[in-house]
Amino acid sequence: MAGVVLMSLVAVAGFAIAIYAAWLFHDLPDGNEIVDYRPPTSTRLFAWDGTLIGEFAQERRIFIPYNRIPDRISHAFLAAEDRNFFNHSGVDVGGLSRAMVKNVINFVQGRRLEGGSTITQQVAKNVLLSNERTIGRKLKEFILARRLETSLTKEQILELYLNDIYLGYRSNGIGTAAYNYFGKSVDQLTLAEAAYLAALPKGPHNYHPIRRKDQAIARRNWILGEMASVGWVTKAEAEAAMREDLVVQSAPQRTKYRDADFFVSEVERRSKALFGEDIYSAGYYLKTTLDPKLQTAARIALMDGLELYDRRHGWRGAWGNISGINEGWQQEAAAVEAKLPERRKAPFERPDWQVAVVERAGGAIRLAEAPAGENHGNLRASDVAWAQGGAGLKAGDLIYVARDATGAYALKQVPAVNGALVAIDPWTGRVVAMVGGYSFSLSKFNRATQAKRQPGSAIKPFIYATALEGDFTPASIVVDGPITFKGANGESWSPKNYSRTYYGPQTLRKGLELSRNAMTVRLADKVGMKTVAAKVVQYGAVDSMEPYLSNALGSTETTPYQLTAAYSAFVNGGRRIKPHLIELVQDYQGKVIYRADQRKCPAGCTRAFDGTESPRLTPEGQQVMDPIVAYQINSFLQGVVQRGTAARASALGIPLGGKTGTTNEYRSAWFVGFTPDLVAGVFVGFDDNRSLGESETGGSAALPIFIDFMASATKNKPVKDFRKPKDAVYVSIRGHEEAFRPGTEPKVIERAPDVVDGPKPYNEVWRDGLTGQPSNQATPQDQPKKKKYVDEIEEEVLY
Numbered sequence: 001m002a003g004v005v006l007m008s009l010v011a012v013a014g015f016a017i018a019i020y021a022a023w024l025f026h027d028l029p030d031g032n033e034i035v036d037y038r039p040p041t042s043t044r045l046f047a048w049d050g051t052l053i054g055e056f057a058q059e060r061r062i063f064i065p066y067n068r069i070p071d072r073i074s075h076a077f078l079a080a081e082d083r084n085f086f087n088h089s090g091v092d093v094g095g096l097s098r099a100m101v102k103n104v105i106n107f108v109q110g111r112r113l114e115g116g117s118t119i120t121q122q123v124a125k126n127v128l129l130s131n132e133r134t135i136g137r138k139l140k141e142f143i144l145a146r147r148l149e150t151s152l153t154k155e156q157i158l159e160l161y162l163n164d165i166y167l168g169y170r171s172n173g174i175g176t177a178a179y180n181y182f183g184k185s186v187d188q189l190t191l192a193e194a195a196y197l198a199a200l201p202k203g204p205h206n207y208h209p210i211r212r213k214d215q216a217i218a219r220r221n222w223i224l225g226e227m228a229s230v231g232w233v234t235k236a237e238a239e240a241a242m243r244e245d246l247v248v249q250s251a252p253q254r255t256k257y258r259d260a261d262f263f264v265s266e267v268e269r270r271s272k273a274l275f276g277e278d279i280y281s282a283g284y285y286l287k288t289t290l291d292p293k294l295q296t297a298a299r300i301a302l303m304d305g306l307e308l309y310d311r312r313h314g315w316r317g318a319w320g321n322i323s324g325i326n327e328g329w330q331q332e333a334a335a336v337e338a339k340l341p342e343r344r345k346a347p348f349e350r351p352d353w354q355v356a357v358v359e360r361a362g363g364a365i366r367l368a369e370a371p372a373g374e375n376h377g378n379l380r381a382s383d384v385a386w387a388q389g390g391a392g393l394k395a396g397d398l399i400y401v402a403r404d405a406t407g408a409y410a411l412k413q414v415p416a417v418n419g420a421l422v423a424i425d426p427w428t429g430r431v432v433a434m435v436g437g438y439s440f441s442l443s444k445f446n447r448a449t450q451a452k453r454q455p456g457s458a459i460k461p462f463i464y465a466t467a468l469e470g471d472f473t474p475a476s477i478v479v480d481g482p483i484t485f486k487g488a489n490g491e492s493w494s495p496k497n498y499s500r501t502y503y504g505p506q507t508l509r510k511g512l513e514l515s516r517n518a519m520t521v522r523l524a525d526k527v528g529m530k531t532v533a534a535k536v537v538q539y540g541a542v543d544s545m546e547p548y549l550s551n552a553l554g555s556t557e558t559t560p561y562q563l564t565a566a567y568s569a570f571v572n573g574g575r576r577i578k579p580h581l582i583e584l585v586q587d588y589q590g591k592v593i594y595r596a597d598q599r600k601c602p603a604g605c606t607r608a609f610d611g612t613e614s615p616r617l618t619p620e621g622q623q624v625m626d627p628i629v630a631y632q633i634n635s636f637l638q639g640v641v642q643r644g645t646a647a648r649a650s651a652l653g654i655p656l657g658g659k660t661g662t663t664n665e666y667r668s669a670w671f672v673g674f675t676p677d678l679v680a681g682v683f684v685g686f687d688d689n690r691s692l693g694e695s696e697t698g699g700s701a702a703l704p705i706f707i708d709f710m711a712s713a714t715k716n717k718p719v720k721d722f723r724k725p726k727d728a729v730y731v732s733i734r735g736h737e738e739a740f741r742p743g744t745e746p747k748v749i750e751r752a753p754d755v756v757d758g759p760k761p762y763n764e765v766w767r768d769g770l771t772g773q774p775s776n777q778a779t780p781q782d783q784p785k786k787k788k789y790v791d792e793i794e795e796e797v798l799y
Contacts, residue, residue, distance in 0.1 A: 121145045
């Protein structure tokens with residue numbers, strides 16, 4: 001009877017064990033699913049020259065293939081974690097036994113138990129299991145480790161381990177850890193640095209390189225000794241590495257180049273449109289169009305220009321005040337600064353700005369971050385006067401300052417105004433620089449691509465191009481005089497020139513060089529606004545345009561990005577290029593999955609060089625403008641720089657064209673200009689679209705920023721001339737060489753004095769320039785004289 005009971009108990013126990021095992025292992029992976037497993041990997045962004053400029057990631061990880069992992073790194077990790085890795089079949093019985101013996105002591109002493117896990121077991125746990133420390137999980141780990149050894153090679157398992165493991169400092173895998181800790185790629189690490197990384201799997205916080213440096217060095221040196229004992233390095237190499245200090249970066253960095261934040265943010269938005277959420281985990285290599293030198297020049301030019309505008313409009317006052325300058329005032333100042341709106345805080349992009357407190361209204365200050373005895377200074381006298389002309393200074397005021405070359409301190413304030421700068425290669429559409437605002441750290445809004453504003457007179461070149469593609473030529477004459485139009489509601493509209501003066505019959509060149517509003521509207525009316533609107537959209541300057549005459553003066557909104565790209569047609573022979581920031585994308589295996597250049601290479605591209613002419617690729621972009629017309633506008637816009645509203649830019653001394661733009665009530669200021677190789681557009685305006693102030697035109701607010709940028713962009717570059725169309729006919733008109741489409745050049749030119757250069761402007765004789773009816777603003781004695789002038793040029797085309 002007892003035997004039966006015993007057998008029953010054994011059966012029940014066996015049955016219970018079977019049920020438990022079935023429950024425990026019912027969801028156990030078979031191991032084969034890891035064959036195609038790849039840990040989430042960062043997408044890394046590179047500039048045109050290979051500079052790392054950004055990273056998109058769920059987990060910061062740079063995947064390094066096994067064949068690119070240096071031996072010193074893999075040996076360091078094997079010495080630290082699993083020196084018998086290449087000899088066991090997933091579970092190291094000897095290592096497990098030693099761990100069990102140690103765990104008896106650990107248990108008695110109340111310490112954490114050691115796992116004795118092999119690298120294979122750690123891969124199984126990290127990839128397929130949870131981190132719970134239970135007997136059940138450990139059994140699963142053993143089983144999966146054996147399965148992994150039959151599914152993957154040792155090299156594949158080690159590759160997974162080294163790329164997946166968390167190593168602190170926001171680092172997953174050795175590739176990211178090498179960059180975050182040491183600012184290096186894995187193949188640049190020294191032996192000592194590789195050994196330190198191998199110390200981290202045991203607990204990155206335990207061996208923090210700054211807070212627990214002694215423990216970190218001790219663990220690193222132990223690993224070096226283990227490597228030497230196995231024979232992976234010599235004793236001398238290990239001892240030399242042990243003598244090295246442990247020096248790391250103060251904090252992990254996504255990139256050392258930080259001038260491209262607006263650009264990177266825009267690339268992220270466009271990458272998501274192309275690849276979705278994969279950009280955060282698929283490990284793409286993304287080559288952008290950015291030129292770091294031009295990007296830095298653009299950021300500095302825009303920030304300096306906006307600060308210069310801001311200074312013209314006065315000191316707005318301190319950002320805070322403390323009642324007394326006592327010991328510890330810095331903490332009180334920091335608390336005040338922390339509560340400031342982001343737009344008023346010192347920008348990250350100005351690291352030389354310092355917090356200071358005013359000791360006396362005369363300009364004596366005390367610095368928050370300076371050694372004792374060196375924390376006193378004085379504001380520049382000109383800045384004290386500037387502040388007193390505004391909100392003034394008083395003791396206890398908290399301000400930002402920056403030290404100048406003389407040792408005095410300049411008074412700084414964050415501009416309330418904002419703006420954007422975009423620079424594009426007119427031949428390829430590559431966006432080589434983009435700054436979407438004064439400071440990305442203060443505002444992420446990208447005014448280059450997201451702020452739609454009226455371009456004002458910056459739209460005029462496209463109006464004139466439309467006319468030249470029709471019946472007009474550079475010899476055509478249009479009257480610059482008062483004009484009135486009746487609206488559908490019976491109200492009249494009379495466009496005015498900015499100067500409120502009128503110069504009579506003028507060539508198209510003069511109209512564009514001097515940005516004559518009345519003349520431009522008269523021209524658009526003659527061409528027909530439906531034609532003008534359709535053409536301006538075709539050129540790419542705006543997305544859509546209503547056929548209203550006011551739109552000929554730039555009342556249709558666009559973005560700096562779009563308008564700058566459209567100006568490229570005046571440089572590249574009339575082609576509408578597609579501006580782009582992403583040049584090439586490769587997956588983690590190096591396969592190209594996206595390329596901006598979609599042109600097909602003709603036959604002969606792949607042949608070896610045999611001395612014959614190389615294949616010719618078709619130019620980038622769509623032909624939207626006659627090449628000769630494009631050059632005509634180019635030449636007119638060079639005149640804008642030489643004699644017109646952008647004459648200040650002529651100081652650069654290089655072939656240059658461009659156009660200013662100012663909108664009603666001075667709400668926005670523009671300048672878009674170009675060299676033979678670069679087009680750059682600058683926009684200045686408030687985010688709430690309020691007025692910039694009286695006389696803040698494109699020439700005063702935007703042009704100086706363009707000049708500063710172009711000075712840097714063209715420095716030490718060879719001077720090139722604009723390309724002239726070979727099939728154009730060139731004729732001198734009023735002292736200027738003009739290009740004509742064959743058959744449109746004038747046969748006989750009646751020469752008349754250029755009224756603009758005369759002693760007095762054209763009086764307001766014509767009400768609409770077409771009827772010949774004099775206005776009552778002209779005196780009777782003036783009328784015959786002016787009428788005679790018009791008669792003298794009637795042999796030319798007069799509109």
